[in-house]
Amino acid sequence: MARDDIHVGLEIGTTKVCAVVAECREDGEIRLLGVGETPSRGVRKGEIVDFENASNCVREALSDAEEKSDVEIKSVWLAVTGSHIHSFNNRGSAAIPEESGEITEEEIQEVEYKAKEISLPKENAILHSIIQHYYVDGQEGVLNPVGMLGSRLEADFHIIHGVTNRIQNSIRCVKECHIEVEDVVVSSLASAQVVLGQHQKESGALVIDIGGGVTDYIVYLDGAVRQSGVLAVGGDHITNDISIGLRIPITRAEKLKIEEGSADLGKSLPGEKIVLKNDTGFSGKEVEREMLNMIIHARLEELFGLLRKRFAGEVPERLLGSGVMLTGGCSMIRGIRGIAESVFDMPVHLTRAQAVSGPTSAFENPQFSTCIGLAKYAQAVRSEMPEPSFLGNIFGKVFKKFRSS
Amino acid sequence: MISFPKYLDRSQTPVVRLVGLGNAGVNLADRITMAGVPGLETVAINSDQQSLSSSVSPVKVSLGPLTTRGLGAGGDPEIGLDAAKESLSEIEEALAGSDILFLCAGLGGGTASGAGGMVAEAAKQTGALLIAIVTTPFGFEGRRRTSQAAAAVQEIGAHADAVIHFENDRMAELAAPKSGVAETFAACDELLCGCISAVAHLISARGPLGVGLPDLLSVLNAGNGGCLFGTGASAGDNRAHEALERALKSPLLDRGRLLDEAASVLVHLSGPPSLSFAEVGAIMQEIARQASEGSMLHLGVSTSQDKNAPVVVTILAKAGAAAPAAAPAVRPRPSPAVERPPKPRPVPVEPEPERSVSPDPSPSHEAAEAPEPEPLPEPAPVRQVPPPRPAAQQPPPKPHPATKPASPKIKQETLQFEPVARGRFEKIEPTIVEGEDLDVPTFLRLNVKKP
Structure with a gap:
């Protein structure tokens, strides 16, 4: 298989920096060759706050990945996230020349161009413009209008935009290591590539990727992206809550969250205590289990409540046939599914990368969903084949700007 | 000779009287009369004839029929005091022969604030143990009332053996913010009622672990702030915890948090014969956890013969730093020979805090005194606006910070x-x-x- 079909996904996360080297086959299957990761420093809420530290982490993660996969990494696909990333839906329209009356690629591009003619803040740039549906002379639900006859072409686009400089920072962080960035992809979009299958995108699904610093979400309806966004609340917040609520150091709180934390209320025995052994710099303590769970429960319930509110006006819940997919590191918290089900009132699945082969430990881990998704995304963009409904047009020309800088 | 105050003599049932002074006091006395706390006689004392005539108390004393012409003190403590002076002999007569006296008054208005000190003195003169149960006005009633009330607390405190002091502001938290006025007052009254019957009960109850007057006095004199009181009853499976939970729910305890500030805490448990040692232990352990480490716990346990009696937890403490031992010496004095019809006095039984008291349509607290008719101008008393009380007389600022928060914590x-x-x-x-x-x-x- 040609070298070209190996893609590297890089995610500079709040908790960890990870790089996934994957071989993408023509049948759509992805084989992981190696996963490199290193604990993250200098990243908060998905954004770089300490450039040098973050850059070192990227270097470590990439060299780890190179070592494990035995592949020399030259370029990566980079996931971006952060509270500055927003999205909205917009409709563009174009008149079709009367003499031919046939819709061509030209019109399609014009429609997209029109849809992107919107007023954004000066410092923002469009990251993705994803086609939802075409309308030919008002006829709804046209998936591919090329070759059709009509006089007027309209199209709904989902447009994701973010602050240029902040995205540039992530790119520069990688370039410091003399690695090229093929493209930047919004984390939620990347995660959805491996978490959802085509039929789930068609029947409607909500993907929630709760990471360390932020929660990315994306809604698919009728095979197209309907809504997406970032909420700058993640696992770090839970850790912070625990640290404040139980008065223990952050590092101990993180460990407690992973080892003992649960979002189930009322499952512990009354007055049940967890004994924290003394550790370097920490003199041991007893904490109430119910208290710990209550703190986690409160945070997650609020998080899901906020997400639900965001969809409330936009997406009719009954149309989300496949329910909610939870992924990301935080989805490993015990009892999270119960809360999500009670808040969203829909079936909730804990998912991770699908249709992937390779080291099981990597793709079975929801922490790597975004990274593996990047590779899948890269494959889809490169082949421009499997999902013409939206991926064919996914490539914003804006990125050239990023790459050249 | 060693004097032996008669109220310590338990060989005979003590005569317990409740004196309602002023409009709020009379309302409370009525409520208690109607609730039927056994062994408690009520005496209504007021300058407002209207309030007295509608009162159900068996004994009524009209204050200053000449001074106020039965129209009330109109919020002026000077008039209240004059009225009390005028009717001193009637007061003494009504109170004579008591062993334990509860003086209930809503301070801040005219009658109770003015006459309080004098009535307390007269009550003390009978040789009885005097426990004053007073409420201070709501914050929104203005500073003038607050300062009048503070001065009156001092005056009454100088004579009373103990002052149980409730802040209306805190008690209003008993009712939901949107509940009706009458409901709120009823909730406050019910709490006061529970407090009085609980105190009456714990003085008289006997059990394996007794708390008596000395404990009560030591607790009540241990602080200078508001009174922390809560009572709860439960007969369910988890009765010990439920009763305690209800007792701690009292806003006066702020879910037990305020116990931390009390120097000593009195806990009284009563229950059916099946009340187990383990239950007592569990309740006390929980209370001890809430209280500060150095605080003194006075525990009393009594059991009744009734198998179905609920477990009742009563917690009483005083907020604020320990006051200098200011307990007035008990001055027993031969009670004036006033004939009292001898009647059987049943031993007080279980205080029942959940007792449903029919909501009193007339709000009983200081707020209710506002619409009192102004006394007609008349030559007899020289009406003068009393000078604002010197600041020094006011009690020190409330030491507990949790006075305000209205939301459950x-x-x-x-x-x-x-x-x-x-x-x-x-x-x-x-x-x-x-x-x-x-x-x-x-x-x-x-x-x-x-x-």
């Missing part, structure tokens, strides 16, 4: 923080969604109660 101690705690997110861009800073822990912002 989280019970666990580990949950008290500075208002804004962002922890590790202190220095970075906040996540603000819908006006909420999401970096602040959710349970803090939502004030989540421990389940």
Whole structure:
């Protein structure tokens, strides 16, 4: 298989920096060759706050990945996230020349161009413009209008935009290591590539990727992206809550969250205590289990409540046939599914990368969903084949700007 | 000779009287009469003839029929005092022969604030043990009333053996913020009623572990702030915990948090014969956890013969720093020979805090005194606006910070923080969604109660 079909996904996360080297086959299957990761420093809420530290982490993660996969990494696909990333839906329209009356690629591009003619803040740039549906002379639900006859072409686009400089920072962080960035992809979009299958995108699904610093979400309806966004609340917040609520150091709180934390209320025995052994710099303590769970429960319930509110006006819940997919590191918290089900009132699945082969430990881990998704995304963009409904047009020309800088 | 105050003599049932002074006091006395606390005689004393005539108390004393012409003191303590002077002999007569006296008054108005000191003195002269149960006005009733009330508390405190002092502001938290006025007052009265019957009960109850008057006095004289009181009853499976939970629910205890400030705490448990040692132990352990380490716990346990009696937990403490031992010496004095019809006095039984008291349509507290008709101008008393009481007479500022918060707080101690705690997110861009800073822990912002 040609070298070209190996893609590297890089995610500079709040908790960890990870790089996934994957071989993408023509049948759509992805084989992981190696996963490199290193604990993250200098990243908060998905954004770089300490450039040098973050850059070192990227270097470590990439060299780890190179070592494990035995592949020399030259370029990566980079996931971006952060509270500055927003999205909205917009409709563009174009008149079709009367003499031919046939819709061509030209019109399609014009429609997209029109849809992107919107007023954004000066410092923002469009990251993705994803086609939802075409309308030919008002006829709804046209998936591919090329070759059709009509006089007027309209199209709904989902447009994701973010602050240029902040995205540039992530790119520069990688370039410091003399690695090229093929493209930047919004984390939620990347995660959805491996978490959802085509039929789930068609029947409607909500993907929630709760990471360390932020929660990315994306809604698919009728095979197209309907809504997406970032909420700058993640696992770090839970850790912070625990640290404040139980008065223990952050590092101990993180460990407690992973080892003992649960979002189930009322499952512990009354007055049940967890004994924290003394550790370097920490003199041991007893904490109430119910208290710990209550703190986690409160945070997650609020998080899901906020997400639900965001969809409330936009997406009719009954149309989300496949329910909610939870992924990301935080989805490993015990009892999270119960809360999500009670808040969203829909079936909730804990998912991770699908249709992937390779080291099981990597793709079975929801922490790597975004990274593996990047590779899948890269494959889809490169082949421009499997999902013409939206991926064919996914490539914003804006990125050239990023790459050249 | 060693004097032996007659109220310590338990060989005979003590004569317990409740004196309602002023409008609020009379209302409370009525409520208690109607609730039927056994062994408690009520005496209504007021300058307002209208209030007296509608009172159900068996004994009524009209204050200053000449001074006020039965129209009330109109919020002026000077008039209240004049009226009390005029009717002193009637007061003494009505109170004579008591062993234990509860003086109930809503301070801040005219009658109770003015006559309080004098009535307390007269009551003390009978040789009885005097426990004053007073309420101080709502904050919104103005500073003048507050200062009048504070002065009156001092005056009454100079004579009474103990003052149980309730702050109306705190008691209003008993009722939901949107509940009706009558309902709120009824809830306050019910609490006071529970307090009186509980105190009456614990003085007279006998059991394996007794608390008596000395304990009560030592607790009540241990602080100078408001009274912390809560009582709860339960007969269910988990009765010990439920009763305690209900007792601690009292806003006067702020879910047990305020117990931390009390130097000594009196706990009285009563229950059916099946009340187990383990249950007592569990309740006391929980209370001890709430109270500060150095505080003195006075425990009394009594059991009744009734198998179906609920477990009742009564907690009484005084907020604030320990006051200098100011307990007035008990001055027993031969009671004036006033004939009292000898009647059987049943031993007080279980205080029943859940007793449903029919909501009193007439609000009984100081707020109700506002519409009192102004006394007609008349030559006899020289009317003058009393000078504002010197500030020195006012009690020191309330020492407990938890007077204000109206919302129920989280019970666990580990949950008290500075208002804004962002922890590790202190220095970075906040996540603000819908006006909420999401970096602040959710349970803090939502004030989540421990389940």
